[in-house]
Amino acid sequence: MTTQEIQRKLATILSGDVKGYSRLLFKDGAGTARTLAAYKEMMVSLIQSHGGKAIDTPGDHVLAEFPDVMEAVQCAVEMQKELKSRNDELPEPRRMEFRFGLDLGEVLQKEETIFGDGVNIAVRIQSFADAGGICLSGKVYEQIKSKLEFRYDYLGKPTVQNIAEPVRIYRVLLEGETVSFVEKCTRIGLFYWKRFRIVVTVIVALVGAANGIWQLYPRIFPPAGNAAKTAYPLPDKPSLAVMPFVNMMSDNHKLDLFCDGMTVEIINALSKIPEVFVIASDSMAVYKGKSTNAHQVGKDLGVRYVLEGSVRESGGAVRVTTQLIDAIQNRNLWSERYDRSIEDTFALQDEISMKVLTEIRVKLTDGEVARLYEKGTKNLQAYLKVLEGNGYLQQANKESNAVALRLYREAIALDPNYAMAYIRQTYGLTYSLYYGGSESSKEVVLSNAMTSVEKAIALDDSSAGAAALSQVYRMMLQTEKAIEAGQRAIKLDPNSPSAAYSLANALLLSGKAEDAIPLYQQAIRLNPLVSGYHMQYGAACRVIGKYDESISAFKESIKLTPDSLLSNINLVYTYMLAKREKDARATVAEVYRIDPNFSLDNWSKMLPMKEGPGKDRYIDNLRKAGLK
Numbered sequence: 001m002t003t004q005e006i007q008r009k010l011a012t013i014l015s016g017d018v019k020g021y022s023r024l025l026f027k028d029g030a031g032t033a034r035t036l037a038a039y040k041e042m043m044v045s046l047i048q049s050h051g052g053k054a055i056d057t058p059g060d061h062v063l064a065e066f067p068d069v070m071e072a073v074q075c076a077v078e079m080q081k082e083l084k085s086r087n088d089e090l091p092e093p094r095r096m097e098f099r100f101g102l103d104l105g106e107v108l109q110k111e112e113t114i115f116g117d118g119v120n121i122a123v124r125i126q127s128f129a130d131a132g133g134i135c136l137s138g139k140v141y142e143q144i145k146s147k148l149e150f151r152y153d154y155l156g157k158p159t160v161q162n163i164a165e166p167v168r169i170y171r172v173l174l175e176g177e178t179v180s181f182v183e184k185c186t187r188i189g190l191f192y193w194k195r196f197r198i199v200v201t202v203i204v205a206l207v208g209a210a211n212g213i214w215q216l217y218p219r220i221f222p223p224a225g226n227a228a229k230t231a232y233p234l235p236d237k238p239s240l241a242v243m244p245f246v247n248m249m250s251d252n253h254k255l256d257l258f259c260d261g262m263t264v265e266i267i268n269a270l271s272k273i274p275e276v277f278v279i280a281s282d283s284m285a286v287y288k289g290k291s292t293n294a295h296q297v298g299k300d301l302g303v304r305y306v307l308e309g310s311v312r313e314s315g316g317a318v319r320v321t322t323q324l325i326d327a328i329q330n331r332n333l334w335s336e337r338y339d340r341s342i343e344d345t346f347a348l349q350d351e352i353s354m355k356v357l358t359e360i361r362v363k364l365t366d367g368e369v370a371r372l373y374e375k376g377t378k379n380l381q382a383y384l385k386v387l388e389g390n391g392y393l394q395q396a397n398k399e400s401n402a403v404a405l406r407l408y409r410e411a412i413a414l415d416p417n418y419a420m421a422y423i424r425q426t427y428g429l430t431y432s433l434y435y436g437g438s439e440s441s442k443e444v445v446l447s448n449a450m451t452s453v454e455k456a457i458a459l460d461d462s463s464a465g466a467a468a469l470s471q472v473y474r475m476m477l478q479t480e481k482a483i484e485a486g487q488r489a490i491k492l493d494p495n496s497p498s499a500a501y502s503l504a505n506a507l508l509l510s511g512k513a514e515d516a517i518p519l520y521q522q523a524i525r526l527n528p529l530v531s532g533y534h535m536q537y538g539a540a541c542r543v544i545g546k547y548d549e550s551i552s553a554f555k556e557s558i559k560l561t562p563d564s565l566l567s568n569i570n571l572v573y574t575y576m577l578a579k580r581e582k583d584a585r586a587t588v589a590e591v592y593r594i595d596p597n598f599s600l601d602n603w604s605k606m607l608p609m610k611e612g613p614g615k616d617r618y619i620d621n622l623r624k625a626g627l628k
Helices: 021-027 029-049 069-087 117-127 138-144 179-190 192-207 252-273 282-285 292-301 342-359 366-372 380-393 398-414 419-435 442-459 463-475 478-492 497-508 515-527 533-542 547-560 566-578 581-594 600-606 611-624
Strands: 007-020 053-054 062-065 098-110 113-115 135-136 151-154 167-174 239-242 304-314 317-326 332-342
Touching: 007 021, 007 029, 007 069, 007 117, 021 113, 021 419, 029 053, 029 062, 029 069, 062 069, 062 098, 062 179, 069 098, 069 135, 069 138, 069 167, 098 117, 098 138, 113 117, 117 135, 135 138, 138 167, 239 252, 239 282, 239 292, 252 282, 252 380, 292 304, 366 463, 380 398, 380 419, 398 419, 419 442, 419 463, 419 566, 442 463, 463 478, 463 497, 478 497, 497 515, 497 533, 533 566, 547 566, 566 581, 566 611, 581 611, 600 611
Parallel strands: 098 135, 239 304
Antiparallel strands: 007 062, 007 098, 053 062, 098 113, 135 167, 151 167, 304 317, 317 332
């Protein structure tokens, strides 16, 4: 991109999106698409009538520029009034409520595309607005505060993601809106720090909802009319799903496991790069063996790029073929073939990862390149045993957990310096307390788990090790240490769903359910098909009294893993709190189907809950529901 191709200018930027757009699509995709098209047509007309220019954007996102700041604010207010009028005519579940953010600043324009801090700040401010609301940056407010007859509410000066300086934010009080006493207290600072923490964590969890930074990448812009409507908002960074590599020799079981390993290792390497959003391997496993169009995968998972690959073996050598696809435009960007000795597997995985990163225009620093080369194992059999153990671990019951632990022990015997085998063993040991799969005492199991994770960290001080350490501390009820380890896990790997999950678990145990919820949502967004993430999200919702949302989360967990003992027990308890005793008793039958020998007394002894009224209420409700 040359300087002659770019125009610099000062403009007022309006950014908007639909609150709860994915939920609307899920309930009525066709109706939502029709309503969105009609609403966008109306908004484009109003934008033009106020001298602005609408920029073509995918899905529910609206982006416009205005040469006049007052016209931009008046346009936003008029759009919200018209949207409210139209929504009043629709049933409440079908209403489509937009939220807008506006900033005044320098933007860069290349052809029909605009980008720069003005766009980025508008997108960030948009996330502070309520459904049907408008938020302004301090720059916009200063220009219009005495010129337009609106009232405003100062929301504070938070630090927003990828913007160096804090941004003052004001809410436009539309007709009929007032500021409550609590909000007034917040504005003068009584609740400022609590609000600030919540805002920061919500921004992290909703990183997939923004659409600013990706405008820096030319390939990310589809031609007009080619934008795909995705189930999730496209993240604000290059986003990628790695399809399970295909075994071209279906009768070769070892090659099948090799393909699984290729997929997992490439995802793990890419996920360590903060500039890239990568769907986790657990969620991609469901596509194995299925003939799935990359375009559809991109829509289902809300990602821009899809990497496909296949593997063939001949005489001790492997041929790996890969291709990178732009799932939104549905076109091939790059393909490559690698002929290697099977011993070169790990170097090959890094080579492919680096090529993908180059293709999606991510510039790496030396430190980030080094992070790609995680300390693994050169023993292929140990590596495959860990992969196989992971499959059993995810089934979340006593029998499968025991098999997983056996496989991890066998992997460690094959390679005593394999850090990931110790990490997975740590999880298996702690889970055995939940499932009743250990003959040892709780203290002995946790001591063994701590020894295992300390060995892993000594071999490889990685995010995965810190997340596992947080899990052990949580089981030991050492909440501060669990939080500290979870924070370190996120620092080491911002894209890791297990890091977000481990910190959320620690926060939940320490009584900070509201702070935990955004982190659970982040983990689910990165890895939507892991049963445990939905289960713990349900537990956090239950703590703050959102029983319906909690029940839905537990049902989603059970849908993903029907034999999950813990998810079913949690659902029983939530039903009891929601006064749905009949449903609770029906779920009790599922608990005994999974474990006919289940003992509530034995199980309660292993729970990572402090003795006291909270635990007593939990056990009493389970007993009333019929668990013995």
